[in-house]
Amino acid sequence: MIETIRAAYVIARRDFTAIIFSKSFFFFLLGPLFPIGIAVAAGGLGSQVSQDIDNSVIGVAISPEEADILLATRLRLSRSLGSKSMPELVVLRDFSKKEADIIAKLDSEKSLTAILSGTLAAPVLTGSERDVKRWQGKITLLAETALSQPAMVDVETRFIGQTSSSSERNQLMTAQAGQAILILLTMILAGMVLSNLVEEKTNKIIEILAAAIPMDAIFLGKLFAMLGMALVGITVWSTMGLTVALLVGGNWSALPSPAVGWPIFGVLMIFYFSMAYLLLGSLFLGIGAMATTVREVQTLSMPVTMGQLLVFFLSYSAITKLGEPVEWFAVLFPFSSPFAMIARAAQMDNLWQHGLALIWQAIFTMIIIRFSVMLFRRNVMKSGQAARKKSLFARVTGK
Template sequence: MTRNFRRALRQALTVARRDFIATVFTPTFLIFLMSPMFTILFGAAGGFGASSMAQGAADRARIVVVAAPDQAAAIVATDRQLRKVFGRGAIPPPLDVLTPDGNPAAQARAVVLDRSGDVDAALYGPLDKPTILYGNSGRDEADYLAGLAEQVMRAQKLGSTAPLSAPTKTAIVRTEVTATGHSAAALFAVMAIFLLTLFLAGLTMGTMAEERSNKVVEVLAAAVPLESVFFGKLIGMFGVALLFVGFWGTVASQVSAVLPAGWAANLAQVAPAVGKPAFALLFLAYFVMSYLLIGAVYLILGAQASTQRELQMMALPMTIVQMANVGMSTAAASHPGGTIAWIAEIFPFSSPMAMAAHAANSPELWPHAIAILWQLLWVSLVISFGARWFRRGVLKSGDGPKRKRAPAPAG
């Protein structure tokens, strides 16, 4: 028994080494390794273009108050004070104060309906009962004009627009990570495991389908048992995944050193509840569980597909199932301890992501020992079942054993 196990393990490692070398020691692997950087760059370029367009539209936007000249100074002064309350990204558009031309209602309507579309909202009439017109996206600006009219009336009753208080603002550096920071770390863990698993486990399906179509699997099956081929391919692609994760994990660990001070301080507020060293080990363990589960399933599907069309048809339902798993895990990250969180932590294919989120939200370590044993059980079941189904899918691609011809009946 021990000799057979050693022989099967040696054969599996031989297949794993073959797949690892065939994948890593190629020029295209460098493109694959750097593909996240290309994705980030393209996303940043698209985001910069979209933000430039939005900023251009925001720079042209205006709000208008149609008021008598004796009220203009109070309106402008009050507007200047109110703008200090808003953050940089939420400041209302610049204010224009127009003198009534005899028909304030028509004047306000005309500026809002102008073809340029730059005026989001316009106020006219007495400030105690103003009328505010606004366009399709100007509801917030209309609310601001209503508050502006209220504050101008208060200033007029006081007889001055000067500030009544002089606050002293002191910044305090927060050292403790809040629940919001834990939730952000949980969401990051879920999305990282999901994207890494989806991105890397898909390699096994494509590689398996390719080698099945060009009959390489049949050659391997003639030399070693199919179970060793299955385990070898799973181990080989897992080695590629660890190399990928190790490279980008090292890069990510140095990101804070090159970020601006403000960004680095905000990033420091995103931390797991179990501590960073323990979380790193748990994240790696749950990624391994997720990859082995999903990778085995993808390897099975790749063995069943004989054409690229069948491969694509099989990949789509699996991606939909993965999206459902990440949806449950995201809900578990946002609402730890709830019913959905329990379901996501127990269901084997979502358990790695949900438990990684649990590690970010809760400092307790003992649930992870139970979860890893539970996931190991399912990994063994899936791999055992997958090896049998893998044999069925691979053997179906060959001609199969030839049947002996029955002897011809005697004269």
């Protein structure tokens, strides 16, 4: 094991140095220009998730008679203006209208965005500043329409720090952004592992290395060298992005904070990107072991790329289904696990689950690497049990 690690380090250092100090690495650093264009073009992919996240529910704590009138008015306006134009109303029966009770209710009920109290003639809307300002105009329209005699209604607003609903919505936005960044970086960078291996197979360099170093060490070294190159590129891109953001300025406190906090979330982003890269890269190594030409590489890698998109869609659609079977499947399936777990980091503050997930992903990466080595030995080096049987058969038959 120690010798394998040492040999892998030698291969990783060789490949990393050759890539970093090559002329083409500069053009590689220009890569973010393309994913930015792709991200803008694909901005509509999360429309359904955004609708799930922004499903606003306002609790109604007014007299039963006025509540029934308000519900009927909301139904009538929804038919003419559209169901999404009006917030969903839920009547809170036998509920105190005291401000302390209203705040406690908002904190305890994650489904509630705000609470409407008072009367139709003098309504009071309580909630976070963002939610109250968003729905103040619609509540005014509802109250004015519900009154038998047209009158100007002035909605009194009461702001609280942050409701559970708005906090959950912000965390979901962070989870959505984290997954999008991971999938873009992984799909752009992991394919370089495949091209590197096929190039050395064509030049017969890989066979020379295999004669002196165990194949496991070669594959590990190449995989971690490409990961190191990817992390260097990400560091450069992040530095440039932060520099531009600081120069432009902005309200950094308005960024939705993940459940684990920004420092830990940043560390987990690095870990889960590394694991997603290693998982996909090890799979590409297996493809490179079977391919002999560039055309075969393109043919074999296309299903993997499409499969990676399906994996991303699986984890992306499971963001709003935390704890449900489809979300657990995304967490346990190795290739979608990094994306599903980074979404959990944005929504859940317990850290032990991330340790288990990283160990599980690392074990599966080693399994794929081992399988890729077996394929390489059989298809390229012509070694292994199948190759020995074929050689024995040829000696016996004289063919």
